[in-house]
Amino acid sequence: MKKQELEDFKVNIRLKLAGLWTTVMFCYIYGDYFELYVPGKTESLINGNNMLDSPMKLFIASFLLATPALMIFLNLMLKPAFCKWLNxxxxxxxxxFTALVGLSSISEWRTFYVFLAALESIITLVIAWQAWHWPRQTQNTAL
Structure with missing residues (x-):
């Protein structure tokens, strides 16, 4: 009996990078959502006693979190050389950044946050690795 191989195809680097940035975004979202379950978190949001207690801090946080979200789209649209170095x-x-966030979050109630920060750091390192090894076109030099 002949073993049938599963169909496979090469995934374009742009799609890989967009998928990795999407994964990072989901980790960010889950981390922020799960943090709402940490005792005292919702009270600090209500009374304003939290890290994002000024309009400038909220803007900076928004800018930081919008960047990976934009990278999902930009990986599909930018010229390869610029896209590689931007990634x-x-x-x-x-x-x-996420490694520092993880290290500063070490506590019993934020173990999940440390885990997600470590995972985010690994994924973004994979992004850098994948972008560094962006495939080159082979040039046909036949006469």
Whole structure:
């Protein structure tokens, strides 16, 4: 009996990167959602005693979180060379940023947050790796 192989195809680097940024965004969203279950979190949101207690801090947080969301689209639209370096730069920045967030969140009630921050850092490092190894076109030099 002949074993049938499953059909496979090569996934374009742009789709891989867009998918990875999408995964990072879901981790961000779940982390922020689950944090609402941490004792005292909703009270601090109501009374304004939290990290995002000014219009500028809210803007900076919005800008930071909008960047990965935009990368989903930009990976599909930008020219390859610019896209490659933008992915590498932003992925390294977000890897370090989320690692620092994870380290500063170590506590019993934020174990989930540390886990998600570590996962986000790994995913963004994979983004940098994938972008660094962006495939090159082979040029046909036949006469």
């Amino acid at each position: 590498i730069g932003l992925a390294i920045f977000f890897s370090l």
